[in-house]
Each structure stands twice: as structure tokens, then as C-alpha cells.
Amino acid sequence: MLDQCCISSLPNNFANLSNLRHLSLLYSQKLKRLPVSFKNLKLLEHLNLGWCSELTLTVEDLNFLENITRLNFLNLSGCKQLEELPRHITHQASLTELYFSETSIRELPDNIGQLSMLRELDFSETSIRELPDSIGQLSKLRELKINVLSSSLPTSLGDLSSLMNLSIQSCPKLERLPDSIADLSYLRNLLIEDCPQLKCLPDSIGQLSKLTELKIENLLFSSLPTSLGDLSSLMNLSIQSCPKLERLPDSIADLSYLRNLLIEDCPQLKCLPDSIGQLSKLRELKINVLSSSLPTSLGDLSSLMNLSIQSCPKLERLPDSIADLSYLRNLLIEDCPQLKCLPKSIMQLNNLQELTISNCPIGELDFGKASLPFGLSNLRKIFLQATEMSRISFSEDCCPYLESLDLFNNHQLEEIEALPITLKSINLENSEMLKKIPSFAGLTSQ
Known part of the structure; x- marks a missing residue:
């Protein structure tokens, strides 16, 4: 080499x-x-x-x-x-x-289908005008990455009987996907990105019974087809930067193997469907919505380990049922300008290891006031940044394993009452109003 x-x-x-x-x-x-x-x-x-x-x-x-x-x-x-x-x-x-x-x-050979042994074909970020019909003859093709200038893709795309990974990116004129996409019976991963004229997915997409990952990014959909719920093997669903998406289908509850659901930068998404609580195998959820609250059924996500709630401009409260997320390890709440308090039930998240709250007008946090004995018993790290809280306190039995407390940029913080003796790191930078802190006697030195 x-x-x-x-x-x-x-x-x-x-x-x-x-x-x-x-x-x-x-x-x-x-x-x-x-x-x-x-x-x-x-x-x-x-x-x-x-x-x-x-x-x-x-x-x-x-x-x-x-x-x-x-x-x-x-x-x-x-x-x-x-x-x-x-x-x-x-x-x-x-x-x-x-x-x-x-x-x-700019062109593929019309007879590209003669490459009968071809398994991977990548012509992304080119100016290919269109796909020739003969592409469907590539019966051994497993991975295809394309961007084209045409308004449609050939029906023969569905003849790629061995295709496992399909990426359709930066197709400025693409208006529709062929219904024959349903014939890609071995397809595992589908990425559709930067296709501004593509307004919807075909209903036939629900027939992709072996699809495990679907990623949709920078598209102008207002909704997703109900047939999405028929993707019986889907494990990862990512929807990013879709500025017109208003709703998710209730049929999302039928995605019984879904592990990861990431919804990011979709500013018109009004709410989560109540049926989301039926996703019993979901481990990671990342969301932004326009609603003032989240469904109570959120607490039914019995396998959830990572929850990110970001850029929810109208969110005023979290459901008390959040306490039922017994496997939750990481909770991030960020850029929610109407969220002024957290439910007291959050203290019952005894498997939580990391809590991050940033750019939310939380006024006061009291770790332990309404908790069960040894509340937040596995919490290791707390990041509270750019909130409006004036006071924070810890009960004697709360957060018995807390190691790191980051209070950066809390300009209105005036008082810290008690601190866990297990702390190894504390950051009070830009907390210029702080007047009262507890004695550090008894804290372990490092």
C-alpha cells in the first residue's frame, strides 16, 4: 500500500x-x-x-x-x-x-446491469442524471448509495433482491419513491436525506419486513404513513430536521422491536401519540414537541434507559409517571423555556446515573424533600446549567453516590444547603449571586 x-x-x-x-x-x-x-x-x-x-x-x-x-x-x-x-x-x-x-x-452506463457480481455501489455526491433501468439486474448488490437529478427512481429498483443498505441522499428533484421499494425483501437499513421535493413516503414502505433502521433527515414531510407501524423488525428510527412534520402515526405503537427513537429539530411536531407507551422495548428516546405536556403513557416505557427532552418551547410540565421509568440511566432536559419545575416523583428514579438540566427556568431543586429513603440512590453526576434556581439542597440520604455536581452559569443561585459527602467535583463558575454554601468539612479529598 x-x-x-x-x-x-x-x-x-x-x-x-x-x-x-x-x-x-x-x-x-x-x-x-x-x-x-x-x-x-x-x-x-x-x-x-x-x-x-x-x-x-x-x-x-x-x-x-x-x-x-x-x-x-x-x-x-x-x-x-x-x-x-x-x-x-x-x-x-x-x-x-x-x-x-x-x-x-454524470451518467451511469446503460448496461451497468452486466456487473453481475457487484455488491457495493456508491456514487453519492455526483451529478448523475438518472438511474438506468438495468440497475435492477444487479442481483447481488447489497449496498447502494445514490444521488440523482431525476424526479423519480426506476421501478426496477425493486428487483435488487439482495440489497441490504440503501442511501438516497441529495436528490434535489426527486418527488417520489417507487412502490416497488416494497420488493426489497432483504433491506435492513434505509436512509433518505436532503430530498426537498419528496413530500411523502409510499404506503408500500410498510412491507419492508426485515428493515431494522430507518433514518429520515432534511425532508419536508408533514406526516408519516400509517404503514410505518407494519415495519415489524424496525429497531432504530431517526427523524431529524423535518421542519414541516406535525404528527407521528398512532401505529408507531406497533413497532414492537423498536429500541431507539430519535426525533430532533422538528419544530412543528405537535405532540407524541399516547400510544408511544406501548413501545415496551424502547431503550433510547430523544424528542422535541410543541405541546405543553408529555403523555402520561411515557411512564409505560418499561425498558427506557436514556431520555432526552430538547427544544420544547411550550413544555410546562413532565408527567408524574416519569417515576415509573425504573431502568432510566440518563435524563437530559434542555432548552425548554416554559419548564419551571420538575415533578417530585423524579426522586424515585433510583437507577438514574446522570441528570442534566440546561437552559430551563427551573426555580428550585430540593433533592430529598419528598423522596423515598435513599432517593436517586445511583445518581453519579448532576449538570444544572443556565437555570433560574435560587436554592438547591440535598437530604442526608439522597444521592448517596453523587460524585460530580456542575452548577455552571446559574446566575440566580443564592444558596446551597447540604451536599453529599461523596462529591469529588463541584463547579460553581458564573454563579455570582451565591451567598451561602455548606461547610466542606467531611467531603472526601482527591
């Missing part, structure tokens, strides 16, 4: 290595040309020219590939001057991996 080397050219006699099978020049950013003698590397199986940014590479420069019959890996990604693939590329009967993202290529 010659990865990241600083040479500007290879010697002409380099191709005397007639038995060479593996050549990688990845990130050789000073390399400017390939020797003509490359045509003698007839036994080459692996060629990586990825991100050789100074390489003057034209379709004529790749004619040497016509003499190579065993090539199984070809990476041309980042060769920005490359405008087309050689026509004979489809004669590479052994090719299993082909990458040419971040190039200037």
Missing part, C-alpha cells in the same frame, strides 16, 4: 511488477498522473485511487482497465476531474465493489 504518500508520479517501470494484485494510493493528494505502463498490471485485483485530489484522471487514462480481467475492487471517489466511466467498465465480470462518489461523472 502507498496510502497518503507524497509522490507526484509513479515511475514508468512501476508496471514491471506484473504480478501485482493489490494497489492502494488512497489520499495520495500530490499524485498528478498515472504511468501509461499501467496497462501491464493485468493481474490487478484491487485498485484504490480514492481522494487523489490532484490526479488528472480522464476516461482515456482508465483505458488500461480493459486489459485487467480479475479486478474486484475499484475506488475512484474524490477524483473530481473524472467526468465519465469507461464503457468497458461493465466488462469487469469480477468487480464486486465500485466507488466513484465526489466525482464529476
Whole structure:
């Protein structure tokens, strides 16, 4: 391998290595040309020219590939001057991996389906106009990353019978996905991102019975299809930066294997459906909503370990049922400008290890006042930043294992009463109104 080397050219006699099978020049950013003698590397199986940014590479420069019959890996990604693939590329009967993202290529060969052994194909961040119908003939293809300028994708996409990972990114004119996407019976991961004209997902998406991960980002959907609940194997659902999304379907409750639900930067999402409490295997939930409260059913998430509540401009209260999240380890509440207090039941979260509250107008926190014996008994870290609290106190039995207390930027904090003796770290920076703190006698030294 010659990865990241600083040479500007290879010697002409380099191709005397007639038995060479593996050549990688990845990130050789000073390399400017390939020797003509490359045509003698007839036994080459692996060629990586990825991100050789100074390489003057034209379709004529790749004619040497016509003499190579065993090539199984070809990476041309980042060769920005490359405008087309050689026509004979489809004669590479052994090719299993082909990458040419971040190039200037605009067309795929019409007969790309002849690459019968191809398993991975990546042409993201190119200007490909459209996918040829023959792409459906790539029966062994497992991973496909695309961006195209067309308004639709070919129906033959559904013929990719081995496809497991599909990424559709930065398609500025794409208006619809083919219903045939339902025929991708082995699809595990689906990413749809930056497609501003795509207004909805097809109802047929619910037929992807083996899909385990669905990520939707930077789309203009106002809703998701009810058939989403039919994704019986889905474990990870991520919805990010969808500014028009207003609601989630009640059928989300049918995602019985869902482990992670991340909803972020969706400023028009009105509320969570009550049915969300039926997600009994959910371990991580990250949400932002417009409602003033969260459903009581939130407490039914019996497996939840990580809960993030962020950027909820109208949220005024958390449900008392939050105490029922008996496996909760991490709780983060951030940028909720109407949230002025926490429910007393929060003290019953005895498996909680980390509590973060930031940019919320919480007025007072009393750790232990209404708690059970040994409340928050596993809490290790507390981050209370940019709140409006004036007082904080700990009862003798509360937080018996607390190690870190961060009170950064609490400008109205005037009083700290008692502190757990287990503390190893405390931050009072920018708490300039603080007038009363307890004696530090008895705190363990480090």
C-alpha cells in the first residue's frame, strides 16, 4: 500500500511488477498522473485511487482497465476531474465493489446491469442524471448509495433482491419513491436525506419486513404513513430536521422491536401519540414537541434507559409517571423555556446515573424533600446549567453516590444547603449571586 504518500508520479517501470494484485494510493493528494505502463498490471485485483485530489484522471487514462480481467475492487471517489466511466467498465465480470462518489461523472452506463457480481455501489455526491433501468439486474448488490437529478427512481429498483443498505441522499428533484421499494425483501437499513421535493413516503414502505433502521433527515414531510407501524423488525428510527412534520402515526405503537427513537429539530411536531407507551422495548428516546405536556403513557416505557427532552418551547410540565421509568440511566432536559419545575416523583428514579438540566427556568431543586429513603440512590453526576434556581439542597440520604455536581452559569443561585459527602467535583463558575454554601468539612479529598 502507498496510502497518503507524497509522490507526484509513479515511475514508468512501476508496471514491471506484473504480478501485482493489490494497489492502494488512497489520499495520495500530490499524485498528478498515472504511468501509461499501467496497462501491464493485468493481474490487478484491487485498485484504490480514492481522494487523489490532484490526479488528472480522464476516461482515456482508465483505458488500461480493459486489459485487467480479475479486478474486484475499484475506488475512484474524490477524483473530481473524472467526468465519465469507461464503457468497458461493465466488462469487469469480477468487480464486486465500485466507488466513484465526489466525482464529476454524470451518467451511469446503460448496461451497468452486466456487473453481475457487484455488491457495493456508491456514487453519492455526483451529478448523475438518472438511474438506468438495468440497475435492477444487479442481483447481488447489497449496498447502494445514490444521488440523482431525476424526479423519480426506476421501478426496477425493486428487483435488487439482495440489497441490504440503501442511501438516497441529495436528490434535489426527486418527488417520489417507487412502490416497488416494497420488493426489497432483504433491506435492513434505509436512509433518505436532503430530498426537498419528496413530500411523502409510499404506503408500500410498510412491507419492508426485515428493515431494522430507518433514518429520515432534511425532508419536508408533514406526516408519516400509517404503514410505518407494519415495519415489524424496525429497531432504530431517526427523524431529524423535518421542519414541516406535525404528527407521528398512532401505529408507531406497533413497532414492537423498536429500541431507539430519535426525533430532533422538528419544530412543528405537535405532540407524541399516547400510544408511544406501548413501545415496551424502547431503550433510547430523544424528542422535541410543541405541546405543553408529555403523555402520561411515557411512564409505560418499561425498558427506557436514556431520555432526552430538547427544544420544547411550550413544555410546562413532565408527567408524574416519569417515576415509573425504573431502568432510566440518563435524563437530559434542555432548552425548554416554559419548564419551571420538575415533578417530585423524579426522586424515585433510583437507577438514574446522570441528570442534566440546561437552559430551563427551573426555580428550585430540593433533592430529598419528598423522596423515598435513599432517593436517586445511583445518581453519579448532576449538570444544572443556565437555570433560574435560587436554592438547591440535598437530604442526608439522597444521592448517596453523587460524585460530580456542575452548577455552571446559574446566575440566580443564592444558596446551597447540604451536599453529599461523596462529591469529588463541584463547579460553581458564573454563579455570582451565591451567598451561602455548606461547610466542606467531611467531603472526601482527591
